[in-house]
Structure formats: C-alpha cells, structure tokens
Amino acid sequence: MPRVLVTEPIDPAGVAILSQVAQVDQRHNLTAAELQACIGEYDGLLVRSATKVTQGLITAGHNLKIIGRAGVGVDNIDVPAATRQGIVVVNSPEGNTIAAAEQTVALMLALSRYIPQANQLVKAGEWNRKEFLGVEVYKKTLGIVGLGKIGSHVATIARAMGMRLLAYDPFISQERAEQLGCSLMELEVLFREADYITLHIPKTPDTTHLINRESFKKMKPTTRIINCARGGLIDEVALVDAIKAGRIAGAALDVFEQEPPAGSPLLLLGKEVVLTPHLGASTIEAQSNVATDVAEQIRDVLLGLPARSA
Numbered sequence: 001m002p003r004v005l006v007t008e009p010i011d012p013a014g015v016a017i018l019s020q021v022a023q024v025d026q027r028h029n030l031t032a033a034e035l036q037a038c039i040g041e042y043d044g045l046l047v048r049s050a051t052k053v054t055q056g057l058i059t060a061g062h063n064l065k066i067i068g069r070a071g072v073g074v075d076n077i078d079v080p081a082a083t084r085q086g087i088v089v090v091n092s093p094e095g096n097t098i099a100a101a102e103q104t105v106a107l108m109l110a111l112s113r114y115i116p117q118a119n120q121l122v123k124a125g126e127w128n129r130k131e132f133l134g135v136e137v138y139k140k141t142l143g144i145v146g147l148g149k150i151g152s153h154v155a156t157i158a159r160a161m162g163m164r165l166l167a168y169d170p171f172i173s174q175e176r177a178e179q180l181g182c183s184l185m186e187l188e189v190l191f192r193e194a195d196y197i198t199l200h201i202p203k204t205p206d207t208t209h210l211i212n213r214e215s216f217k218k219m220k221p222t223t224r225i226i227n228c229a230r231g232g233l234i235d236e237v238a239l240v241d242a243i244k245a246g247r248i249a250g251a252a253l254d255v256f257e258q259e260p261p262a263g264s265p266l267l268l269l270g271k272e273v274v275l276t277p278h279l280g281a282s283t284i285e286a287q288s289n290v291a292t293d294v295a296e297q298i299r300d301v302l303l304g305l306p307a308r309s310a
C-alpha cells in the first residue's frame, strides 16, 4: 500500500479519503532534519503553509509521486524541482476563498473599531470608552490589490457595506471590474485615494515588498492596510516606520515575512495594529473544502488516474 505523510493538521475528511488508498501518517511537529530523514519512505506528501518543501527535501523524497498543498498557491513548494523529478504538485485554489475574504473584512472592522484591544481591556476589568473612538467604513474608499476569487468576494461584501471600490489588477478586464462595482486604476493612484488597502495577490519576485517605503509616502495619514494574502508583500520595517511616523493610520496583518513574527517590531506597536496568526483559511468549512479537494487529487494520482496540476 502506498504511504502518504501529512505534516500539518488537516480536516479528518481529507485523511479519510487518503486512507481509502494509502497508509496515512500524520506527523505534525517534524523538524526539517526529521522530515528530510523520513521523506524517502513516502509516495505522497500533504502540507499546508508551514512546511517548506525545498529542492533538498524533494531530492530526498525519491519515492514521491505527488505533493499536495491544502490551500491556495504552492509558494512553499519548489515546483520546478518537483517537476524535474516527475512529481505532480496539486493545491486547492478555491476551497478557502470565502474564509479568506471574510477574515479580511473582519480585520478591516476590527482595525477600525479597536475590537481586539477593547476586548482585552474589558477582560482585564477596565471600562474605557474614550480610548476607542473608531471610524466607519461606510462611504470610505477600499483599494483592492488583486481582483481574483478572494479579492472579488471582498469587493462584494464591501460594496454591500456602502464602500467605494477601487482595484488594481493588470490581469482583469474593465468589464469584470465594473461587474464587481470596482474602478480599475494604476497602483499609484489607488495608494493615493484609498482609505483602506487590502492585498489579494500571490507573493512572487515581482510582488515582494509591493508596498514599500515609497508607497507609504503616497498614502493618506488615515489609510489602513490589511494583508491576509502573503507575508512579504509589505516591507514590514517600512510599515512600522510609517505607522510610528503617523504616515498611515494602521494595519491588520494575518501573514508575516517570518511566521511566527518573533521579535518583530510590529509586536511593540499599539492599537493601530491588529495581528492574527495566519488564520485566513481557518474555518471549519474552508478546512473541510481544502482537505477534501487535495486528498481527492492525491488519491487519484496514487490510483494512477490523471491529475489536475497546480
């Protein structure tokens, strides 16, 4: 029977599907060295975002036929190295669309109304209403960078909340943007006009530090940024400086350049910043969707059926 290694927690529905055709080992706390030492025993590998599937690991995985990522994108997998070795790489491009969009909107509202900080103070026995004078999102301008599945769903929700929508996406038609109620524009214009900016793009060499020291100079002092996409899209050092200098009003981040962001100066900022531990896909529904989606693809490849590649 083939063997599949699952290195991060996934929904039991996915494990049940894999178990139809393989022996499934769930080993969630392996170090990189332990993973490297055991990967040669496996025909399939299933990861989320924490496991770095490097060229070295792939080379050691000489029995691997398929690597699955229970999530959007495959940015923690060296796909060219896998392809060279004849290993199929699959993911779940749609399973957590709603979860990520809802997390984005939740963070936008939490940031605007200081909900995490107010909650913390009430639980500490304090009652301070003056400290938490927030802002409304109604009639504010939301700049959406990336109008793919997640960005589009954010647009739909934000439109219902009465926001004006701008979007930057070089790959989308004017017609599609208009259907979503968004005005397409250049990134620089979006930076200047938006009260809120939210990122929904993959991290590539071209998008790394897309938001940088120069970008912050173009924004308004009232601008707030939300990133539920990928750490590294924002230059975090420049972000901290921009917030400290009052160049922008704040940020809500679900993803970081280093995860967890131990020692980051972001952790020392006050109520202008809301931070969550990469929870964009963490809903019961999304986890069931992505685990099922990827497990079915791994099962099919192990059965010798054709794969949908990532």
Ligand code: MLT
Pocket (backbone or CB within 6 Å): 048, 049, 050, 070, 071, 072, 073, 096, 278, 280, 281, 282
């Ligand atoms: C995704 O890309 O879908 C998520 O980042 C996956 C995860 O939550 O690990």
